[in-house]
Amino acid sequence: MARTQGSHSEITGPRIRAVALELFATHGFAAVSMRQIAREVGVQAGALYNYTPDKQDLLFTLMKGHMDDLLDAYDNRARPDDIVARLKDFVAFHIAFHLERPQAVFISYMELRNLTPENFAVIEELRRGYEHRLETILSEGRASGVFDVPDTKIATLAVIAMLTGVTTWYRPKGRLSVAELQEVYWQMVRKSVSA
Amino acid sequence: MARTQGSHSEITGPRIRAVALELFATHGFAAVSMRQIAREVGVQAGALYNYTPDKQDLLFTLMKGHMDDLLDAYDNRARPDDIVARLKDFVAFHIAFHLERPQAVFISYMELRNLTPENFAVIEELRRGYEHRLETILSEGRASGVFDVPDTKIATLAVIAMLTGVTTWYRPKGRLSVAELQEVYWQMVRKSVSA
DNA sequence: GTCTATATGGCGATAGAC
DNA sequence: GTCTATCGCCATATAGAC
Structure with missing residues (x-):
């Protein structure tokens, strides 16, 4: 199935939640930035907002x-x-x-x-x-x-x-x-x- | 005893700790800013650093x-x-x-x-x-x-x-x-x- | 769906006047 | 001891190109 380059809708969503779980647990919600989550997931910060408001x-x-x-x-x-x-x-x-x-x-x-x-x-x-x-x-x-x-x-x-x-x-x-x-x-x- | 205007060394230190205790407990350490603490104490943010490094x-x-x-x-x-x-x-x-x-x-x-x-x-x-x-x-x-x-x-x-x-x-x-x-x-x- | 770029604003901490 | 002003940086969230 053809796929737009760099597009991973079924993977990125769960990945974001898994990374957020890990980072929130380790450092605390307030101490973790969206940029940090994005970096760990391997996308840019703006892309996170396709998955969470x-x-x-x-x-x-x-x-x-x-x-x-x-x-x-x-x-x-x-x-x-x-x-x-x-x-x-x-x-x-x-x-x-x-x-x-x-x-x-x-x-x-x-x-x-x-x-x-x-x-x-x-x-x-x-x-x-x-x-x-x-x-x-x-x-x-x-x-x-x-x-x-x-x-x-x-x-x-x-x-x-x-x-x-x-x-x-x-x-x-x-x-x-x-x-x-x-x-x-x-x-x-x-x-x-x-x- | 003469005192420099606006100077309250014996009061401000304990006040800062009391306010920080309250704010940290309510919102969490990472979610509280030094400016917030200063505002609650009634001083400017820079003045806090006379009491804590x-x-x-x-x-x-x-x-x-x-x-x-x-x-x-x-x-x-x-x-x-x-x-x-x-x-x-x-x-x-x-x-x-x-x-x-x-x-x-x-x-x-x-x-x-x-x-x-x-x-x-x-x-x-x-x-x-x-x-x-x-x-x-x-x-x-x-x-x-x-x-x-x-x-x-x-x-x-x-x-x-x-x-x-x-x-x-x-x-x-x-x-x-x-x-x-x-x-x-x-x-x-x-x-x-x-x- | 992801990117780059940006709007808008807050952050910790310091410098120097008074 | 407190003030004002500022440095350098990071924050969330959005806009528009691809």
Whole structure:
């Protein structure tokens, strides 16, 4: 198929997002320029605007995509009937998912304040939806007497904060495998909410 | 005492740091300009350089001061003999200290990547020192059979991540008092490391 | 779809008058 | 100690040629 010289519509778009993800995660949204992204992609700065209306939209697209992936991945898992097993599954899922995409996780936690209010509201709503899935597990378990937590809302946030913390220090070459990490964290979470 | 017109050496320095703290926490280091800081302080941009050699030093001073305050405050507390009481004290201290200065906490976690490598190393060392204080508690408790944690290093990071998480959602006008929060988190931490 | 060129404005930091 | 003025540079985004 004949192609205009230098034209790569199917390649350049994803490349731009991949480069932006990497650069935003490393240096921060505000510290990265469109020229820097263009240089890394291998085009001139003006060409970026064929793919994104502006820099803000580039950030929003990355964060929205990450949250959609997170919710889709969780909702498409087999959901154990047993409530303890369901909590264990959540812990394992959260750790594995977050360790697989550290850059997207980093951006989604650090760059919230660089979103416009409208975009922030969208991401915030998705994040709350994810938290709600864990809170439902804790509430059900408490109702049936398996879990004992003074406040399911706080317990939800506490567990998620604890689990997400792994992304700040985990290195693939490290002492523990992901499976071992999942087990260590599961024991701590299990005990922290146990009756 | 006679004073040169417009000269305020004892006031301007602290004012600059207070304004920078506020603006860095709200918008991020990279997104805040020296002109913005100067405008908020009420001086011209050039005058800032009587107090700081550059923007980087302003950030480092804020972060270093925060870490020094944290370690001083912790080390100047009465330290309970009982190991469980010592862990409970750590939990209460960490929550109270962090909730009292949300902006400094925010900067210290979010702006690490905007430090020069030399400055980063200094902050990192202080942070490790703080973590070490908790790890010592967990190790002693495990040795005496009071705590059961598979890995004191991971347990340390997990507990700190969980506790620091309160700063991302706590609002002074909220449903729970700081004392109630301390109690809720203490119950979760206590159980998570219990034998 | 990508290029070059440019409009428009802000940046960190410094010099020298007062 | 603060001011005004400025250096040299980079920013986002757009226009129009190819």
